[in-house]
Amino acid sequence: MASIAIIDYGMGNLHSIAKAFEHVTGRDRVLVTSEHATIRAADRVVFPGVGAIRDCMAELQRSGLDQVVLDSARSKPMLGVCLGMQALLDSSEENQGTDCLGIIPGRVVRFPAYLRDTGNDARLKIPHMGWNQVEQARAHPLWRGITSGSRFYFVHSYYAAPQEDADVAATTPYGIEFASVIARDNVFAVQFHPEKSQHEGLALLSNFVGWDGES
Amino acid sequence: MGLAKRIIPCLDVDAGRVVKGVQFVDIRDAGDPVEVARRYDEQGADEITFLDITASSDQRETMVHVVEQVAGEVFIPLTVGGGIREVADIRRMLNAGADKVGVNTAAVFNPEFVREAAERFGSQCIVVAIDAKQVSAPEEPLRWEIFTHGGRKPTGIDVIEWAHLMVDYGAGEILLTSMDRDGTRDGFDLVLTRSVSEAVNVPVIASGGVGNLDHLVDGIIEGKADAVLAASIFHFGEYTVGDAKRHMAEHGIEVRL
Numbered sequence: 215m216a217s218i219a220i221i222d223y224g225m226g227n228l229h230s231i232a233k234a235f236e237h238v239t240g241r242d243r244v245l246v247t248s249e250h251a252t253i254r255a256a257d258r259v260v261f262p263g264v265g266a267i268r269d270c271m272a273e274l275q276r277s278g279l280d281q282v283v284l285d286s287a288r289s290k291p292m293l294g295v296c297l298g299m300q301a302l303l304d305s306s307e308e309n310q311g312t313d314c315l316g317i318i319p320g321r322v323v324r325f326p327a328y329l330r331d332t333g334n335d336a337r338l339k340i341p342h343m344g345w346n347q348v349e350q351a352r353a354h355p356l357w358r359g360i361t362s363g364s365r366f367y368f369v370h371s372y373y374a375a376p377q378e379d380a381d382v383a384a385t386t387p388y389g390i391e392f393a394s395v396i397a398r399d400n401v402f403a404v405q406f407h408p409e410k411s412q413h414e415g416l417a418l419l420s421n422f423v424g425w426d427g428e429s
Numbered sequence: 430m431g432l433a434k435r436i437i438p439c440l441d442v443d444a445g446r447v448v449k450g451v452q453f454v455d456i457r458d459a460g461d462p463v464e465v466a467r468r469y470d471e472q473g474a475d476e477i478t479f480l481d482i483t484a485s486s487d488q489r490e491t492m493v494h495v496v497e498q499v500a501g502e503v504f505i506p507l508t509v510g511g512g513i514r515e516v517a518d519i520r521r522m523l524n525a526g527a528d529k530v531g532v533n534t535a536a537v538f539n540p541e542f543v544r545e546a547a548e549r550f551g552s553q554c555i556v557v558a559i560d561a562k563q564v565s566a567p568e569e570p571l572r573w574e575i576f577t578h579g580g581r582k583p584t585g586i587d588v589i590e591w592a593h594l595m596v597d598y599g600a601g602e603i604l605l606t607s608m609d610r611d612g613t614r615d616g617f618d619l620v621l622t623r624s625v626s627e628a629v630n631v632p633v634i635a636s637g638g639v640g641n642l643d644h645l646v647d648g649i650i651e652g653k654a655d656a657v658l659a660a661s662i663f664h665f666g667e668y669t670v671g672d673a674k675r676h677m678a679e680h681g682i683e684v685r686l
Contacts, residue, residue: 227523345433345685387431
């Protein structure tokens with residue numbers, strides 16, 4: 215039976231994302247695992263993560279899962295979530311500069327201090343926390359049934375700045391317009407938490423479960 | 430357009446049942462927490478907060494089961510507060526499916542706990558709950574102090590200074606409750622809310638005193654809160670979360686509809 219491996223590398227709580235996948239696809243197909251062989255054998259891979267990027271990269275390297283993620287990104291449908299999105303870029307400003315996996319060209323940068331709303335000039339707080347709009351920048355199979363501008367749940371202080379516009383699948387306004395979703399070939403990565411974004415979030419996970427990796 | 434202001438229904442849970450005290454005295458039963466959470470999710474709640482007010486520690490496991498059940502069917506952020514005193518309590522709630530934990534008394538008695546918790550689990554899941562009471566006399570400049578034990582015990586700690594300290598220690602969000610207003614239905618303490626919200630750069634959730642939908646609007650516009658928390662106006666069916674959101678939208682507040 216087709217399986218979904220949620221990579222467990224010690225960065226954050228994977229209970230929520232596993233529950234959400236079980237809800238859309240059935241319990242027996244969802245594996246929360248750190249086993250290289252299980253991840254390599256899975257049909258699709260979820261690369262989650264919360265916390266600090268330096269710890270994230272250190273854990274990936276210590277466990278050897280960095281190579282498993284790199285290989286998965288070349289070979290099968292992969293969904294990056296939150297820190298699992300940021301880790302796909304070349305590097306991050308966080309923790310005085312951290313080298314990342316380099317699957318998508320670009321950097322991860324911090325929201326500017328003294329961020330202001332472009333509409334009403336209200337002060338915007340950091341972390342960016344809550345439900346914000348995801349404006350689809352281009353068509354993608356994972357957008358099926360999801361209206362552009364739908365709200366998803368975010369919590370983060372850094373964001374991905376891909377080098378190439380073609381890799382941006384959606385943007386979100388928060389003082390600036392940032393890339394809230396990046397996509398390239400069989401990789402789709404979101405800054406928000408689909409597992410906490412009610413109907414639209416579950417729709418996205420469901421689309422991922424049925425995705426063949428073609429964009 | 431952009432980030433929506435959040436509406437967060439709060440469920441006070443005692444030994445597995447939703448209750449709501451009026452100024453912590455008169456406790457009325459409001460139902461099964463899983464059913465209530467499901468209902469608020471359907472109404473469009475942006476998050477749900479559970480406050481465990483169970484007194485005896487042997488019934489704490491009940492809250493874990495409540496969270497497990499809710500997390501299996503409600504896919505919005507869940508916060509659990511009450512009785513969070515050590516790292517093991519946080520881990521147990523996160524493993525049960527909570528996304529954030531509220532730390533209150535433990536932070537007052539041991540501020541380092543907040544730092545330790547934020548380093549271990551990330552600031553995004555550490556909400557510091559502040560129970561504030563006005564202590565200044567009518568003719569003096571306004572001043573609020575932290576109170577513990579359901580608003581009975583003063584600590585001598587200034588609320589604004591404490592909020593700064595907690596953010597420095599890694600709090601990702603502040604849940605600010607006016608103990609003067611809690612249960613009164615007279616509306617939030619707007620000056621308190623604005624003072625704290627303008628003092629810190631993390632989101633502030635206003636709590637305590639909501640009696641009608643205009644109070645929610647006031648909390649956002651005058652109190653400058655990032656989110657509003659309410660219990661009794663939703664529990665007894667006076668208003669749905671959807672009613673509240675439409676009312677806020679009519680007043681120009683951006684909400685998730």
